[in-house]
Amino acid sequence: MAQNTNILDYFNLFWFAVLPYVALFTFLLVTIQRYRRRGFTYSSLSSQFLENKIHFWGLVPFHYGILTILFGHFLGFLIPRQVILWNNDPLRLHILEVTAFIGGIFALVGLLNIVIRRLVDPRAKVVTSTADWVVISILLFQVGTGLLVAVFNSWGSSWYAASISPYFWSLLAFSPDIAFVTPMPLLVKLHIISAYFLILLFPFTRLVHALVVPNPYLWRKPQLVRWYWDRRKIRTPEFKVKRK
Amino acid sequence: MDIRSQVSMVFHLDKCIGCHTCSIACKNIWTDRKGTEYMWWNNVETKPGTGYPTKWEDQDKYQGGWEKRNGKLGLRSTGKGRVVFNLFHNPHQPGLDDYYEPWTYKYEDLFNAPEGDDQPTARPISMVTGKHIDIEAGPNWDDDLSGSPVYAENDPNLSALTPEQRAQLSAIERLVFFYFPRICNHCLNPACVASCPSGALYKRGEDGVVLIDQKRCRGWRSCIAACPYKKSYYNWSTGKSEKCILCFPRIETGQAPACFHSCVGRIRYLGVLLYDADRIDEIAGRPDNELVDAHRELIVDPNDPAIIKAARENGIQDDVIRSAQKSPVYKFVKEWKIALPPHIEFRTLPMLFYVPPMLPVMSSFDGKTVKNMSEGLFPDFDKARAPIEYLGKLFGAGNNSKVRYVLKKQMAIRTYRRAVTVGDVEMEHAEHMLREADCTVEEAEAIYKLTSLCTFEDRFVIPPAHREEAIEMVADPLEYKQSVGFGFKEEVKRGL
Ligand code: SF4
Ligand code: SF4
Numbered sequence: 165m166a167q168n169t170n171i172l173d174y175f176n177l178f179w180f181a182v183l184p185y186v187a188l189f190t191f192l193l194v195t196i197q198r199y200r201r202r203g204f205t206y207s208s209l210s211s212q213f214l215e216n217k218i219h220f221w222g223l224v225p226f227h228y229g230i231l232t233i234l235f236g237h238f239l240g241f242l243i244p245r246q247v248i249l250w251n252n253d254p255l256r257l258h259i260l261e262v263t264a265f266i267g268g269i270f271a272l273v274g275l276l277n278i279v280i281r282r283l284v285d286p287r288a289k290v291v292t293s294t295a296d297w298v299v300i301s302i303l304l305f306q307v308g309t310g311l312l313v314a315v316f317n318s319w320g321s322s323w324y325a326a327s328i329s330p331y332f333w334s335l336l337a338f339s340p341d342i343a344f345v346t347p348m349p350l351l352v353k354l355h356i357i358s359a360y361f362l363i364l365l366f367p368f369t370r371l372v373h374a375l376v377v378p379n380p381y382l383w384r385k386p387q388l389v390r391w392y393w394d395r396r397k398i399r400t401p402e403f404k405v406k407r408k
Numbered sequence: 409m410d411i412r413s414q415v416s417m418v419f420h421l422d423k424c425i426g427c428h429t430c431s432i433a434c435k436n437i438w439t440d441r442k443g444t445e446y447m448w449w450n451n452v453e454t455k456p457g458t459g460y461p462t463k464w465e466d467q468d469k470y471q472g473g474w475e476k477r478n479g480k481l482g483l484r485s486t487g488k489g490r491v492v493f494n495l496f497h498n499p500h501q502p503g504l505d506d507y508y509e510p511w512t513y514k515y516e517d518l519f520n521a522p523e524g525d526d527q528p529t530a531r532p533i534s535m536v537t538g539k540h541i542d543i544e545a546g547p548n549w550d551d552d553l554s555g556s557p558v559y560a561e562n563d564p565n566l567s568a569l570t571p572e573q574r575a576q577l578s579a580i581e582r583l584v585f586f587y588f589p590r591i592c593n594h595c596l597n598p599a600c601v602a603s604c605p606s607g608a609l610y611k612r613g614e615d616g617v618v619l620i621d622q623k624r625c626r627g628w629r630s631c632i633a634a635c636p637y638k639k640s641y642y643n644w645s646t647g648k649s650e651k652c653i654l655c656f657p658r659i660e661t662g663q664a665p666a667c668f669h670s671c672v673g674r675i676r677y678l679g680v681l682l683y684d685a686d687r688i689d690e691i692a693g694r695p696d697n698e699l700v701d702a703h704r705e706l707i708v709d710p711n712d713p714a715i716i717k718a719a720r721e722n723g724i725q726d727d728v729i730r731s732a733q734k735s736p737v738y739k740f741v742k743e744w745k746i747a748l749p750p751h752i753e754f755r756t757l758p759m760l761f762y763v764p765p766m767l768p769v770m771s772s773f774d775g776k777t778v779k780n781m782s783e784g785l786f787p788d789f790d791k792a793r794a795p796i797e798y799l800g801k802l803f804g805a806g807n808n809s810k811v812r813y814v815l816k817k818q819m820a821i822r823t824y825r826r827a828v829t830v831g832d833v834e835m836e837h838a839e840h841m842l843r844e845a846d847c848t849v850e851e852a853e854a855i856y857k858l859t860s861l862c863t864f865e866d867r868f869v870i871p872p873a874h875r876e877e878a879i880e881m882v883a884d885p886l887e888y889k890q891s892v893g894f895g896f897k898e899e900v901k902r903g904l
Contacts (some may be wrong), residue, residue, distance in 0.1 A: 205903025207627040207647035208495070214644050216503035227496040251501065286537045287504065291644060295904040369904050376626050378605025381491050386602035387688075391613035392875075 178349040179357050180331075181340040187364040194367035195375060207375045214287035222281050226274025230303075232267035232309070236260075236321070240333050244325035251322045260321050261314070268311045275304050295369045302362050317349055328356075410685040411708065411719040413728050413871065414596065414616035414759050415659065415678065416737045417668075418747045420859060421765040422818070423675040426587035428452050428548065430667035430676075435592075437666050438653070443645025443902075445510035445535045448547050449652035450667040452589040456563040456577065456798070457550045459588075462504040464638040465751065466564040471500040472636030473599050473754030474692065481693050481755065485633040490658055495605070504644070508545035511533040553585050561584075568797040568806065573800050577795070584793040586765040588802075589675070592639040592652035592665060593750070593758030594618050595694045596683065596706070600651070603634035608649075615680075615871065616759065617654045625649055634755070636754035646776040646902050660873035668868060677858075679735030679869040680728060681707050681742075681759065682719055692755045697807040699752040707742055708759070710735070731871040736858055737761065744847075744855055746814045753805035764799050764811050766818050785841055789815055813846070820845035821852045 200207060212219045240247050251257040279300060282292045314320055331344035345356065366372065434450040453459040461470055471485040485500045506624050513530035521528035534541040550559035557578075566574055577584065594611075598618050601609040608624035609631055611617070620631070620640070627647040631640040640651040655665035661670065668676040683706050710732035715721040717730055732738065740747035740761065747761035749887045789812055796815075800808035820841040827838035842852055858866060 171818045178887060179766055202903075203623050204646075204648075207625070207903055209647035210627045210629060210642075211644065212501055212503070212629065213642045215502055216501070223496045224544060286539060290537055291902075293904055372903075373626060376606065378491060378495070378607075378626070378628060380607055381605040382488055384607060387597070388601055388604075388610040392477045401600045 176314075176342055176346050179353070179360075180342040180345050181335075183357065183360045184335050184340070185240060186359040191363050191366055195372060198367055198372065199375075206372055206376050207370075209291070209370050211288050211291050214291065215281060217287040218277055218281040218285070222274050222277030224274070225270040226278060229267045229270025229272070229274055230307075233264060233271060233307075236264050236267070237324075240321060241323045241329050244329040248322055249323040251325075252317070257319065257321070261319065265311070265323065268307060271307045272304075272311060275300065275307060279304070298365065299369045300372060302358055302365065306355065306358045306362060309351055309358065313349075313351050313355055317352060369371050410717045411682055411686045411715060411724065412613070412616065412723050413719070413724050413732060414681050414683060415594070415654065416616075416681040416735075416741075417591075417594075418737050418740045418761040418763065419760065420677070420747075420763040421586055421588065422763065423666070423673040423859070424452070424587040424589055425673045426452055426454070426552070427573045427672050429670050429672045430589055431547075433670040434652075435667040437655070439650075441645075443643040444641070444650060445500045446504065446507045446547075447641040447643075447650065449639070449641075450589065450591045451547055452587055453548070454551055454553055455588045455802070456560040456566060456585065457553070458509075458562050458564075459590075459767065460547050461502050461638050462545070463562065463564060464636075467636060467754070470502065470633065470636070470638065471496045472634060472638065473756055474597070475755075476693065481689070483599055483603055483634050486630050491605050491630070494630065494633075495628055498629050498633055501629050501642075502632065502638065504536070505545075508547060508549070509541060511541055511542075511543060513820070514554075521642075553583065565798055565801040568801040569795055571788050573795045573797070577793075577798075577848060588762075589667075590639070590750075591760065592618060592654070593637060593756065593760040594652075594654060596685075596757035596759060597688050597755060598754050599634040599636060600631035600640045603630040604628075609640075612656075614873065615656075615659070617656050617659075618651070619653055619656070620651055621648055622646075622648055622650075636751065636756060637758070650673040659870055660875050662870055662872070664864075664868040664870065669896075672771055674862065674867065675734040677740065677862075677867050680710075680732040680871045681735060681737055682710050682715060682724075682729075683707050687765075688757065692757055692788040696753050699755070699805045699808045700748060700807060703749055703752055703757055704745070704761055705711065705743060707738070709742075710738065725872070725874060728871045728874075731869055734869045736867060736869060739854070739858065744817070744851060746817055746855070748803035748810055748814065749814050750803060751805070763818075764803050764814055765794075766822075785837075785844060786816055786819060816845040817855075818823050820847055821855055824849070824852050825856055 212223075247260075251260065282288050282296070282300075317323075327344045327348070331341060334341035334344070343352065348356075362371075430450045431452055435448065438449060439445070439447045448460065448624055451460050455466070459465065464472075467473060467484060473484055474481045475484045476482075485498075486494055508771055511532045511534055514533050515530045518528050518530050531540050532543050533539065549555070553560055561574070561578065566577075569577070594617055596616070597613065598609070600610060601618060603609075604625075605628045606624050606626045608621045608626070609763055610619060610621065612619060625648040626640070627649065629642055629649065631649055631651075632638070632642050633641075640649055642648075643650050655663075655667075658665055658669075664676075664678060668678055687706055691702045691706045710716070710719075710729060716729055720726070737747070740763065747763050749761055750757045796808050799811045799815075800806055804810035820838070823841050824838040827833040827835045839849065842849065847855075
């Protein structure tokens, strides 16, 4: 009996105290290295050009859904107290839970359409790599377990803020306290583990496009001009002297 | 005043024979790679026709170019507020079928087919999927008016015509068409640059060539929707957009771009124009019917001492200024005013200008003599076979007087040269026509010469690029001896 508990402990330790660090450091190192060495590969790799009909029904719901959900997870992680306070009022709790659930459904529907699209359209198939299928599978698992958790372990927004958020913070503080997660139901554990796999595989797949979203556009001037050298400086006498 | 230099172009449509040599030259150099098979950075269309991609001029369909909203210029397809939403699915992006599915043939079947009663055939194979396809469209599917009831009649420019005029256009005896070769216009107010969320597109300061930084491009596809000329393309294999680079490696070494160099009809001219970058916004916002003149106003006189001074202060080298003074483009556009920008109403301020074709055969043959069909000095342009409204829509933003001016001048010069060489027209009559057409004898001779007797050096006045100075500023050239070059040296390969 005692033996068994021990093995389980090791398992828990591996999944919740080792894997997250492996994932996180791989993520950091590889994304940076890939950006520096193979920056050309940072692209949305859009296939809208090849298949323009199902595309809308897949990509739009998926992105809006997943971004809503991600934002929610982020809030619960960053400001757990405020989330719990907000949830004190049952009406507000319901609003939050329903929004999150709809986000999840959007993401799931989008993902399913993405799968169908890449299976049935011969052109979309041409640009679908094995890595794409791996990403899609994990995402499906991730969104699926997330929705199941929402159904079977309700009021996740509250217990996530109360227990998972401190667990994440303990990870960040480099003193992982897995006591927060070990008592969690299996579904929740699976959801967390698959999230680590997503982070781990992130730098090796097309997911990196999320890191290069176009923020400068919002404040740059519309027209861009690049000079190969400073056109005013090159005319200055110092430069001419330097050339001789 | 912010004087900059721009490598600019003129295509003389009367001389284009529609041979597509230019397109092939470009394809062989730049777009024979996977993912670019469908791209024709240079393509030649038959007009009237829907072009490539089909109906590209119809901005209700593609939402390309700029529009004025509450007095301010904005892109039709995107903007700061909309950019993020367009990332996931760009609602105005053309798909492969708007161009055509590129194909090759399964030639090995010709050799490998077992012996039989029938001649073996090479079936068409899609270059995207590798599967057999039925060819339904091509880059010049409506070449020479083939399939006109489907293509020519859907030309967006025909909206300027009355139903009678449209009917006449396709009447057998009056059928009329001309060729319209197109490349990227390397615009002064490029919609593609302004739309790029990643800031990957830019205009080169030194010569105005518009380029896409392949390393910065993230495949958001905004430029493809935003360019009203549909001259930015999406490489479906690498996940990056690509466009005409005006053969800058050739220009930098003093050679004309491949499509210019190979042009059989010698319709193409290239040279520097100086312009005042401070005025771009104001000029691009003028009302439609003023746009042609306003665009010309933006281009400044390279012989004016004040301009030369301002140009030098801006770091433009003396030999570039000298090159601008000899520019054939300057003559066509500014001095003679016979080259017009295509669809200036898209407001990107294109720097490729066209001499509109003298399509109208303005005489009739009654079996014995050729007769001028009109009573006046000039043939009646408004009754010409290609209605002036049509050309006006293409080259004048609806301002037909701009096109009429060009046709008149060309007609007068033709008559004048006929008086000189054949002698069956009174010189007095010819000179009268020239005066009416706002043209002197000297100008007529100059236009005649640059149109008909032009040499390579007359057509292409390529400014020195001074890349050596640019390179010396950033690196020691010897350091790179025997290596690939100064750009990035990474393998150009699609990501996972
Ligand atoms: S023609 Fe299109 S791609 Fe070329 S510079 Fe103008 S807007 Fe950009
Ligand atoms: S090579 Fe010259 S003449 Fe031939 S199609 Fe092209 S532009 Fe026209």
